[in-house]
Amino acid sequence: MSGKLWTRVSLVVLLILIAAYVLYPSIKHFNLTDSEKKVLIEEGKLEALEKKIIHPGLDLQGGMHVVLEVDLEKLLKSRVRQGGLDDKITNLIESSIKDATENDTEFFSGFKRLANASDIRLALYFPSYEKGPNDDVVAALEKDAKDAVDRAEEIIRNRVDQFGVSEPNIQRQGEWRVIVELAGVTNQAQARSLIQATALLEFVLVREDSQLLQDVINRIDKAWVEMDAEKASMTGSDAAVAGETSAGEEVSITKMDTTVDEVSSLQQLLGEEGSDSLNVQGAGDINRPFSSLISVGSNVIWIPKKNFRLIQRYLEKPEFKEAIPSDSRLTWGSEARDIQGDGQEYYALYLLKNEAELTGDVVTDAKEAMGGFSGAEFVVHVTMNGEGAKKWAEITAANIDKRVAIVLDDRVQMAPVIRSKISDGRTQIEGLDDITEAKHMAIVLRAGALPAPMQIEEERSVGASLGADSVRQGTNAAMVGFILVVIFMAFYYRGSGLIADFALVLNLLFTMAILAGLGATLTLPGIAGLILTVGMSVDANVLIFERIREEIHKGKTVRAAIEAGYGKAITTILDANITTILAALVLWQFGTGTVKGFATVLFWGILSSMVTAIFITRTIYNIMTERHTLTKLSI
Amino acid sequence: MLQFIKNAHIDFVGNRKIAITISVILIAFGIISEIFRGGINYSIDFEGGTLIQVRFTNDVQVSQVRDAMNTLNKGDAVIQRFGADNEFLVRTRSVENEEAQLEQIREVFAGINGEAGYEIRRLETVGPKIGKELRGDALSAILVAMIGIVIYISIRFQFMYAIGAIVALIHDVLITLGAFSELNMEISLTVIAAFLTIVGYSLNDTIVVYDRIRENVNTLRKESYKDIVNISINETLNRTLITSGTTMMAVVTLWAIGGEVIRPFAFALIIGIIVGTYSSIFIASPILIAWHGRLAKKKK
Numbered sequence: 001m002s003g004k005l006w007t008r009v010s011l012v013v014l015l016i017l018i019a020a021y022v023l024y025p026s027i028k029h030f031n032l033t034d035s036e037k038k039v040l041i042e043e044g045k046l047e048a049l050e051k052k053i054i055h056p057g058l059d060l061q062g063g064m065h066v067v068l069e070v071d072l073e074k075l076l077k078s079r080v081r082q083g084g085l086d087d088k089i090t091n092l093i094e095s096s097i098k099d100a101t102e103n104d105t106e107f108f109s110g111f112k113r114l115a116n117a118s119d120i121r122l123a124l125y126f127p128s129y130e131k132g133p134n135d136d137v138v139a140a141l142e143k144d145a146k147d148a149v150d151r152a153e154e155i156i157r158n159r160v161d162q163f164g165v166s167e168p169n170i171q172r173q174g175e176w177r178v179i180v181e182l183a184g185v186t187n188q189a190q191a192r193s194l195i196q197a198t199a200l201l202e203f204v205l206v207r208e209d210s211q212l213l214q215d216v217i218n219r220i221d222k223a224w225v226e227m228d229a230e231k232a233s234m235t236g237s238d239a240a241v242a243g244e245t246s247a248g249e250e251v252s253i254t255k256m257d258t259t260v261d262e263v264s265s266l267q268q269l270l271g272e273e274g275s276d277s278l279n280v281q282g283a284g285d286i287n288r289p290f291s292s293l294i295s296v297g298s299n300v301i302w303i304p305k306k307n308f309r310l311i312q313r314y315l316e317k318p319e320f321k322e323a324i325p326s327d328s329r330l331t332w333g334s335e336a337r338d339i340q341g342d343g344q345e346y347y348a349l350y351l352l353k354n355e356a357e358l359t360g361d362v363v364t365d366a367k368e369a370m371g372g373f374s375g376a377e378f379v380v381h382v383t384m385n386g387e388g389a390k391k392w393a394e395i396t397a398a399n400i401d402k403r404v405a406i407v408l409d410d411r412v413q414m415a416p417v418i419r420s421k422i423s424d425g426r427t428q429i430e431g432l433d434d435i436t437e438a439k440h441m442a443i444v445l446r447a448g449a450l451p452a453p454m455q456i457e458e459e460r461s462v463g464a465s466l467g468a469d470s471v472r473q474g475t476n477a478a479m480v481g482f483i484l485v486v487i488f489m490a491f492y493y494r495g496s497g498l499i500a501d502f503a504l505v506l507n508l509l510f511t512m513a514i515l516a517g518l519g520a521t522l523t524l525p526g527i528a529g530l531i532l533t534v535g536m537s538v539d540a541n542v543l544i545f546e547r548i549r550e551e552i553h554k555g556k557t558v559r560a561a562i563e564a565g566y567g568k569a570i571t572t573i574l575d576a577n578i579t580t581i582l583a584a585l586v587l588w589q590f591g592t593g594t595v596k597g598f599a600t601v602l603f604w605g606i607l608s609s610m611v612t613a614i615f616i617t618r619t620i621y622n623i624m625t626e627r628h629t630l631t632k633l634s635i
Numbered sequence: 636m637l638q639f640i641k642n643a644h645i646d647f648v649g650n651r652k653i654a655i656t657i658s659v660i661l662i663a664f665g666i667i668s669e670i671f672r673g674g675i676n677y678s679i680d681f682e683g684g685t686l687i688q689v690r691f692t693n694d695v696q697v698s699q700v701r702d703a704m705n706t707l708n709k710g711d712a713v714i715q716r717f718g719a720d721n722e723f724l725v726r727t728r729s730v731e732n733e734e735a736q737l738e739q740i741r742e743v744f745a746g747i748n749g750e751a752g753y754e755i756r757r758l759e760t761v762g763p764k765i766g767k768e769l770r771g772d773a774l775s776a777i778l779v780a781m782i783g784i785v786i787y788i789s790i791r792f793q794f795m796y797a798i799g800a801i802v803a804l805i806h807d808v809l810i811t812l813g814a815f816s817e818l819n820m821e822i823s824l825t826v827i828a829a830f831l832t833i834v835g836y837s838l839n840d841t842i843v844v845y846d847r848i849r850e851n852v853n854t855l856r857k858e859s860y861k862d863i864v865n866i867s868i869n870e871t872l873n874r875t876l877i878t879s880g881t882t883m884m885a886v887v888t889l890w891a892i893g894g895e896v897i898r899p900f901a902f903a904l905i906i907g908i909i910v911g912t913y914s915s916i917f918i919a920s921p922i923l924i925a926w927h928g929r930l931a932k933k934k935k
Contacts, residue, residue: 059896067765101764104771188758192734456734457762466688466756466896473894481888485881492637492877525825528889528897532832532904535885536839539878543843546874549638572846575791576839582783583835587828590776592769595828602832 005626008619015611016506019513025052026516041309050167054515057523059594060471062464063183064191067457068156070149070176072107073097074453076141080125089125092118108145112138146175147443152452153178154443155199158334159409178454188461196456199409201360201448203395204352206403206415207328208299213351216330217301219323220315221288227319228289290314294349297339300415301349305336308347329354334411350412352405357395360408360448362388368438372430378438382427382445389425397421406444413444474527481531482508489538493545495634499620500541503612507537510608511601523597533605536580540613543576544569545635558630562621570614580606639876643869647916648861648924654917658806665813676816678823681770683763684728687740688756691721691748700725703743718895722756757896773827777808780834792845795926800841803911803919807837811906820899829903836882837911840875841919847871848923860927864920872916879912 029049032040040046058065076093077085096111103110115122115134122137123129129140153172160168160182169181185191207213293311295302303311314320315330324330333348362384371379384392395404396418405415416429432438462470486504489497511533515522548565556564581603588599624630647654669675679686697716700723704712713726725740737758744753761769781801788797808830815822847867855863886908890901 069762069764104767188755189737456760458765459758459760461755461758463754463756465754470894470896473892474897477889477891477893480892481885484884484888488881488884494637524894524897525828525900528893528900531885531889531893532882535882536836536878538881539839539874542874542877542881546871546877550870568850572843575846576842578787579784579838579842580832580835582787583780583831583838586776586780586783587831589779590772590831591828592824595824598825598828598832 002626005619005622008615008622012616012619015510019506019509022052022513022517023509025049026054026512029053043306045306051519052516053519054512055167055519055521056467056471057521057526057594057597058181058183058460058467059462059524060467060474060522061183062185062462062467063181064185064188064459064461066180066182066192066195066459067173068152068178068180068195068454069457070145070152071453071455072145072176074455075145075148075451078451078453079128079141079144081127084125088118088120092120108138108142111141147446148450148452149176149178149454150443151199151447151450152454154440155409155447155452156180156195158199158411158413158444159194177457184464185461186464192456192459196454198451199360199447201363201445202356202407203358203360204331204356204405204407205395205399206299206405207351207353208402209351210299212325212328213296213299213301216324216328216351217291217294217296220290220320223319223323224289224314225287227317295346299351301330301351302339302346303349305345305347308336311349324351327354328352331405331407331410331412334408334413348412350405350415352407352412356407357404358384358388358391360445362391363445363449366442366445368432368435368442371428377430378432378435380429380432380438380441380445382429384425384427386425389423392425392427393421393423406441408444408447414441470524470527474524478527478531478534482534485534485538489541493541493635496541496545496548499617500538500545500613502620503541503609503617504534504538506616507605507609507612508534510612511605514604514608515601518600520600521597522601523594525594525598526601529598529601529605533602533609537605537609537613539576540569540573540609541617543573544614544617548633548635552633552635558633559625561633562625566614566618573610573614577606577610639873643872645869645872646865647868648865648921651917651921651924654913655921658810658914658918662806662809662813665809665816668813668816672816675812676819676821677766677770678821678826679726679728679759679761679766680824681766681773681822682728683761683766684726685736686757686759687725688717688758689723689725689744690719690754690756691723691744692752692754693721693748695721695723695748697723699747703747704740707739707743722895769824773824776827776831777834780831781805784834784838788842788845792849795923795930796845798926799919799922800838800845802922803841803914804834804837806914806918807833807907807910810910811903814906815903820902823899825897825900826903829900829907832904833907833911836908837914840879840912840915843874844868844871844915844920845923848920860931861924864924868916868920875912875916879908882908 030053037046040049073093077090080089092111092114096107096114099105099110099114100107112134115138120134122134122141123131126137126141129137129144149172153170156178157170160170160180167183169179171179171181173179180195182191290311293303293307295304312332329352331350331352333350336345336347338345364383364385366380366382368378368380371377371381399418400420401417403415403417405412407413414429416431429441432441482504486501489500489504491497493500508530511530514520544565547569548561551561551564552558584599584603584606588596588603591599697714701712701714704714704725711728713724715724716722717724727736729736741755744755747753781804784804785797785801788800811830811833812822815826820826844867847870848864851858851863851867851870852860855866858866883905886901886904890898890905893901
């Protein structure tokens with residue numbers, strides 16, 4: 001083979017290898033059984049794998065897509081001073097809403113216009129805002145409404161863990177909307193109410209008692225061992241019923257083995273870190289399964305991210321309730337943190353007093369700022385109302401040097417240490433890493449006090465069974481469509497048709513590989529796009545083949561006909577495909593979730609078809625004509 | 636060598652008046668049908684409303700569901716069978732107090748076949764505001780696509796080619812829209828996606844013919860413009876038929892076995908491909924001739 005041809009062939013082989021490599025995780029993921037998946041979740045490896053695969057869309061795996069919009073009517077009415085909600089302001093709010101919806105205009109400018117038109121002094125109704133002219137009040141209200149969306153987003157983010165879904169997707173759309181996507185949610189009614197429920201913010205004291213914490217851990221260990229033993233004996237007896245006692249024993253042995261394995265790997269892990277701030281207890285001790293998965297430091301349990309799901313699942317079981325004293329509760333931290341700065345992330349599990357000292361409704365405001373000792377630290381200023389300030393003074397006085405956890409919807413957001421008595425209700429929280437974190441904490445603190453009414457503007461839920469049907473039917477249609485086209489091409493163009501078929505197979509392979517590489521989402525319209533691509537992508541080959549036929553008719557040699565066929569067809573192919581690509585791009589820009597999936601597939605499918613149908617088929621012809629002078633071409 | 640049409644010499648251009656008449660009639664039928672129903676038959680995506688796909692575990696008749704829904708006094712509820720037996724689509728236009736309405740509908744379903752006797756497989760709720768926005772988005776998407784195409788063809792060919800292509804496109808979309816109206820099918824988000832795909836696809840065909848016309852204008856200098864166009868259409872006829880054929884195979888398969896949810900989308904594509912193929916032969920090119928004739932007259 002000539003050097004040029006070698007380069008072509010190696011390039012084709014290389015492309016195929018890359019595609020296969022990129023696609024491998026998707027295929028692996030697709031073939032995982034449920035139990036294998038569970039193992040991977042517990043090892044914390046599933047997340048990494050899922051980053052590299054083609055994701056099934058919500059319409060294929062079941063789930064819900066919800067668009068929430070701030071309920072301005074509720075929000076504004078709740079902001080009117082107590083007892084001030086008269087007909088005048090109610091009418092104003094309602095007619096402004098109607099006006100904005102009907103004419104598709106921005107709400108606040110309409111609100112201002114209508115207020116001015118009917119001579120309403122807004123400052124009279126919203127005294128907590130600017131005292132000034134309507135302009136200022138409306139500006140303040142608008143800012144407040146935007147903050148409500150921030151709070152709602154924060155509340156939902158914080159809560160989404162409770163749905164137990166993988167990869168929840170929460171996103172801001174414009175200024176007034178939040179999109180929530182939850183895959184695999186089975187109880188939609190519950191999810192809906194959880195998304196919309198009001199937030200609960202609490203200030204709860206951390207139990208600074210290392211002996212108590214140790215007792216709790218010991219009791220959890222004991223309950224864990226008992227539960228495992230029960231489970232092992234149950235599998236044993238099940239097996240005995242089936243007459244396979246030995247197999248049952250094997251199950252329990254392997255189970256123990258894995259525990260030991262995990263322990264040793266954890267030891268290794270912490271050994272490598274050479275850390276001394278975290279203290280692993282009972283490592284290697286099969287009687288202490290919980291201890292061996294966790295670390296303890298400064299009266300907090302630290303759970304490596306990879307053990308998080310497993311422990312979370314265990315601790316939810318009723319067997320563990322008794323391990324915790326009735327005046328205490330175990331509460332998770334809101335997110336995994338790299339507490340030692342070594343790239344290892346840990347979830348915190350706090351032992352808190354059961355009863356909250358204060359709830360968030362006493363907070364009147366929280367703002368991020370620069371301050372602290374040096375004046376260059378990131379802090380949050382919290383102000384409380386009179387009643388709250390009084391209680392807060394008592395609490396802080398009695399608990400100096402202890403930590404108070406700020407808990408939003410049962411997740412500890414932060415647990416700052418009380419440095420001194422705070423008597424005026426003005427608290428400064430220090431020790432925040434950066435402005436983003438300070439902002440986040442300020443939002444969290446406001447979330448408990450101020451309502452963030454959101455209403456569902458759009459919801460699309462698909463049940464898992466319908467999703468499974470769609471996958472099955474879609475895949476079947478794709479396969480049948482593919483086979484029909486392949487047979488037709490081979491039938492109509494004979495040998496050359498087979499070459500085109502080879503290109504078609506590669507086109508599918510490449511398109512899927514690109515989707516996997518992009519971590520794209522495959523929706524039902526996406527599968528339709530794949531089918532359409534199959535039908536359309538042979539077009540390039542049809543164009544080329546028809547040209548070659550024409551050239552052969554004109555009496556050219558096979559080699560010259562191929563040369564001319566490709567040469568003449570190429571501009572046509574480019575021109576024709578670019579319009580489809582253009583349409584796909586517009587579609588992508590315009591489309592929502594599922595339609596976007598279609599546009600993505602169409603775009604990459606057509607693009608890839610130009611490589612496979614032109615470059616790769618040409619390479620095959622080149623190989624064919626390299627050695628022998630073909631006198632007849634099967635076309 | 637297998638060939639659909641050997642050495643085609645069909646006088647497409649000569650018969651263009653018949654073709655145009657047929658197209659005008661088809662479009663008129665579509666428009667009349669839409670006038671009769673009072674506008675485009677939008678789905679909840681564009682109009683706001685709730686769609687519920689429900690499956691019952693036992694035999695249930697449409698009339699049962701309809702009667703039960705009537706007790707809710709939702710006069711505008713539309714109930715239809717959906718694919719398999721015992722599966723129904725329930726659509727209402729109102730979304731006032733979504734949560735409460737949903738609860739009522741659940742009770743109705745439970746009343747028909749017991750608490751555990753039904754499964755809600757799909758639920759879509761779109762508020763009127765978002766519906767309105769989506770309608771605007773869809774319209775602007777189609778307009779943007781068309782403008783982009785005019786620009787592209789004007790650059791790659793000439794402006795008069797772009798006019799032919801756009802007229803053909805509008806023709807395709809109008810006829811497909813008409814077919815949806817005549818068959819009482821709704822225009823949803825995915826159907827709009829299909830329309831945009833038709834725009835891209837139909838152009839694909841048109842451009843292949845155009846490309847050949849451009850090439851032949853340079854090589855066949857003796858022939859009249861009309862003949863050049865006719866020769867070009869004939870030369871590309873096999874390709875046009877084969878590509879439309881393979882695409883149809885794929886899309887018809889999708890329509891037949893791809894499931895109920897994707898069927899309207901596949902249907903739009905089927906109509907679009909047929910009409911698109913037809914228009915690239917009978918509409919786009921004759922317009923080119925007409926425009927070319929005007930230009931030639933002006934020059935004189």
